Amino acid sequence: MKIKLMVLAVSLASFSGMSAGLDLGKLLEERIKQELNKDKQSQPAPAQQPAPSPTQAPATAQDAAAPPPPAKQKIDARQLGFALFGDYSPEEEMRIGKQISGNLLGAVPLVRDDKLQRYVNLVGNWVALQSGRKDIAWHFGVLDTEDINAFAAPGGYVFVTKGLYRRLTNEAELAGVLGHEIAHVSQKHHLKVLKQSSLIGALGQAASSKAKGSDQAVQNLIGNGAEIMARGLDKNAEFEADRIGVVYAARAGYTPWGLPEVLQDMAGLPAKDNRTSLLYKTHPHPAERLAALGEAVDGRFDAVRGKELADRFYRIR
Amino acid sequence: MKNFLIPLTALTLCVSAASAWAASGTVLRNDKLYSQPSATSTVTGSAAKGASVNILAKQGGWLRVSSGKTTGWIRLLSVRAGAGGIGGAGLGDVVGAATTKSDPSRVVAVAGLRGLNDEELKQAKFNGDELARLDNWAATTAQARSFAGQSGLAAVNVPGLPEPRPQQASSPWENN
Numbered sequence: 001m002k003i004k005l006m007v008l009a010v011s012l013a014s015f016s017g018m019s020a021g022l023d024l025g026k027l028l029e030e031r032i033k034q035e036l037n038k039d040k041q042s043q044p045a046p047a048q049q050p051a052p053s054p055t056q057a058p059a060t061a062q063d064a065a066a067p068p069p070p071a072k073q074k075i076d077a078r079q080l081g082f083a084l085f086g087d088y089s090p091e092e093e094m095r096i097g098k099q100i101s102g103n104l105l106g107a108v109p110l111v112r113d114d115k116l117q118r119y120v121n122l123v124g125n126w127v128a129l130q131s132g133r134k135d136i137a138w139h140f141g142v143l144d145t146e147d148i149n150a151f152a153a154p155g156g157y158v159f160v161t162k163g164l165y166r167r168l169t170n171e172a173e174l175a176g177v178l179g180h181e182i183a184h185v186s187q188k189h190h191l192k193v194l195k196q197s198s199l200i201g202a203l204g205q206a207a208s209s210k211a212k213g214s215d216q217a218v219q220n221l222i223g224n225g226a227e228i229m230a231r232g233l234d235k236n237a238e239f240e241a242d243r244i245g246v247v248y249a250a251r252a253g254y255t256p257w258g259l260p261e262v263l264q265d266m267a268g269l270p271a272k273d274n275r276t277s278l279l280y281k282t283h284p285h286p287a288e289r290l291a292a293l294g295e296a297v298d299g300r301f302d303a304v305r306g307k308e309l310a311d312r313f314y315r316i317r
Numbered sequence: 318m319k320n321f322l323i324p325l326t327a328l329t330l331c332v333s334a335a336s337a338w339a340a341s342g343t344v345l346r347n348d349k350l351y352s353q354p355s356a357t358s359t360v361t362g363s364a365a366k367g368a369s370v371n372i373l374a375k376q377g378g379w380l381r382v383s384s385g386k387t388t389g390w391i392r393l394l395s396v397r398a399g400a401g402g403i404g405g406a407g408l409g410d411v412v413g414a415a416t417t418k419s420d421p422s423r424v425v426a427v428a429g430l431r432g433l434n435d436e437e438l439k440q441a442k443f444n445g446d447e448l449a450r451l452d453n454w455a456a457t458t459a460q461a462r463s464f465a466g467q468s469g470l471a472a473v474n475v476p477g478l479p480e481p482r483p484q485q486a487s488s489p490w491e492n493n
Contacts, residue, residue: 287403
């Protein structure tokens with residue numbers, strides 16, 4: 001994985017030359033050209049596909065791009081999407097996450113409480129250290145809304161709402177919630193969604209992009225505003241994030257029962273509550289998540305001890 | 318070792334939900350009941366998926382539950398809190414909705430707490446100032462390690478969890 005990332009980084013660096021900032025537009029163009037050439041050449045000699053790098057592992061991008069049936073049009077959107085986004089560089093990932101997060105923060109501001117935000121960043125970074133993704137600069141924030149939810153965006157952006165934070169009773173529960181979101185990032189769940197979406201609209205303006213504050217090329221990719229946060233992920237991605245999240249929290253020295261406690265609390269809330277409508281639109285019901293997690297955990301945490309740290313938990317005034 | 322917790326009918330569930338709202342729960346998977354919050358203690362019975370229980374206490378990964386005259390400890394993840402049944406949109410939700418409708422003051426209270434919605438997120442405009450604020454609060458790895466150490470947190474070797482085999486066709490979500 002690490003090697004693959006490095007290889008990718010090198011191959012990307014060759015696209016962007018010596019310039020410090022990665023030019024996503026140029027990268028897109030290059031990859032499109034490659035795809036078009038590949039289409040022409042692949043008929044007589046599929047083995048001679050020009051790959052971005054000869055040393056690249058024959059993984060997702062190549063495999064995924066191959067199977068689709070012969071395209072009716074010149075470019076099949078889906079095939080192109082896979083080809084373009086089979087892999088993201090850490091820089092691209094960060095750019096995408098930054099844009100999504102900037103939009104989300106346009107809809108909901110951060111709570112103006114330095115101690116709270118600082119505390120959540122310290123807990124979050126400590127849990128994220130257990131994820132093995134060291135190529136990421138993590139950002140954690142508490143959103144100023146009574147809505148009960150949490151969000152993750154690529155590149156290490158994690159948000160918890162004030163409404164959810166208020167319901168937590170100790171640091172282990174916070175670690176569990178953050179662990180779930182960190183897992184979305186480490187497993188690149190949102191990038192996989194983007195990979196599958198149609199990208200034709202994104203390509204037009206990509207080449208003319210200039211990344212300053214708001215990033216138009218990335219914006220085209222992610223759709224309207226922070227809409228991607230309202231669309232949600234595959235159910236299995238949520239179950240996976242639960243499984244991985246509790247393990248991250250346990251590896252950080254917390255009790256693994258933090259996230260289950262939070263799910264229990266949410267399971268006890270009435271469903272017709274405006275504060276959880278978006279959460280339930282984008283996540284399986286807590287009861288279903290508890291059941292799925294129970295299947296995976298069974299007795300595996302019987303010997304795991306960890307801390308709750310209720311005393312240190314920062315409470316919102 | 319008999320299955321003493323027989324899944325109750327919706328009607329009796331409804332009655333019990335009203336009397337013991339906060340402490341009620343539903344068994345999510347067939348599991349054993351123990352005399353202590355430990356899998357090495359004596360097994361005192363078993364609980365059947367779908368049975369309703371009263372949650373009496375909580376300790377670590379365990380819940381002390383009762384049904385009728387029998388009590389015992391069961392794994393935290395084998396029970397859901399609330400009276401919603403094994404699925405999501407279960408009985409508890411129906412009760413909740415009914416309460417909301419019949420009690421106008423409650424409608425106001427709930428509606429007053431406006432949640433996030435799709436449209437808000439869709440219309441959201443990039444806010445660079447907030448993003449800069451977020452940057453200022455970021456912590457370094459060294460700071461996080463030091464923070465962890467202050468409370469005696471140390472990295473523990475915990476193996477990852479396996480992906481459970483695909484569930485049978487009956488999803489609890491669809492049962493309701």
